[in-house]
Amino acid sequence: MDRRSLIKHAGIAGVLAAGVAPAAHAQGASIRWRLASSFPKSLDTIFGGADTFAKKVSEMSGGKFTISTHAGGELMPAFGVLDGVQNGTVEVAHTAPYYFFGKDPTFALGCAIPFGLNSRQMTAWMYEGNGLKLMREFYAGYNIVNFPGGNTGAQMGGWFRKPIKSVKDIKGLKMRLGGFAGSVISRLGGVPQNIPGGDVYQALEKGTIDAAEWVGPYDDQKMGFNKVAPYYMYPGWWEGGPQLDILINDKAYNSLSAENKAIVEAAASYAHVEMQAKYDAKNPKALKELVASGTKLVPFPNDVMKAAFKASMEVYAELNAKNPAWKKIYADYATFRRDQNLWFRFTEAKFDSFMQSQKL
Ligand code: CA
DSSP states (O other): OOHHHHHHHHHHHHHHHHHHHGGGTTTTTTEEEEEEEESSSTTTTTTTTHHHHHHHHHTTTTSSEEEEEETTTTSSOOGGGHHHHTTSSSSSEEEGGGGGGOOOOOHHHTTTHHHHHHHHHHHHHHHHSSSHHHHHHHHHHTEEEEEEEOOOOOOOOOOSSSSSGGGGGGGTTEEEGGGGGHHHHTTTTTTEEEHHHHHHHHHHTSSSSSSEOSHHHHHHHTTTTTTTEEEEEEETOOSSEEEEEEEEHHHHHTSSSSSHHHHHHHHHHHHHHHHHHHHHHHHHHHHHHHHHTEEEEEEOOOHHHHHHHHHHHHHHHHHHHHHHHHHHHHHHHHHHHHHHHHHHHHTTTHHHHHHSSSSO
């Protein structure tokens, strides 16, 4: 075949490809996707991130590209959404990827690890550092294209029937906590419990567990934990800035036009910013109401923080030795974290601490 006929054939192939492309490619045709969330609809901030993403995609596409949003358990179990996207049962999931640390702890690096990046720093690593690029390489192994899709900001340390006064009090403590933190709590002698959100209240009320963490004042107040455990400890050192993610099946994503890909990216970014704004705006009122109802705020003692930090660094060193994907991404994450903490020390940390001590 000479060069001219090659070009001719390529041209015909191109025309054919356009002709047989799915209806979604045709001008004016509609695209309908389904999104499976890991969260209940009652949590309007965290589930709301999925709704905002879907709403913006619809608005920007003039209603030609719509995404229906489904609560955890509706289409598949709350923790089944990763498999759901990977095998194409749904096109999109909205979740906290550290739920999947049992498959690979590397998932937690794109979400939250104990003593990790705060919300601002996580966004900086994702958008301007190597975070998104590195996590995309990792997610490619799961047929997924990932986008940041919200952050809760630093969480609270959760609800305790008795306050933790020293690291000794962690021994034997049965605590419900999310994600990767269980591996650190267990090193301090605690017994991490993996209990779905809806069952936590009852377990805490009955004393089946001694403590439970969820998110922060706005969400925790809705869960009613203050009615069954009086001590609200802080900070949630295992979640200094947990990122939620929008996970898209790669075949579905690659079938989109360049315009629709740009719409998806912009809608995800909008949802990402909005969630943090919602949490920051709503948490203070909820915290005041909780304290007025009798909740006692107690900081984790320094020896607990230090022991947890040490245990976390041991966990990371062990993962570096046995998990190449973790090692590659954590190396970049750790360098970024070191530089961010150097910078924030002179700016936010100093400024915030001065402002918080003023009577305004
Ligand atoms: Ca949490």
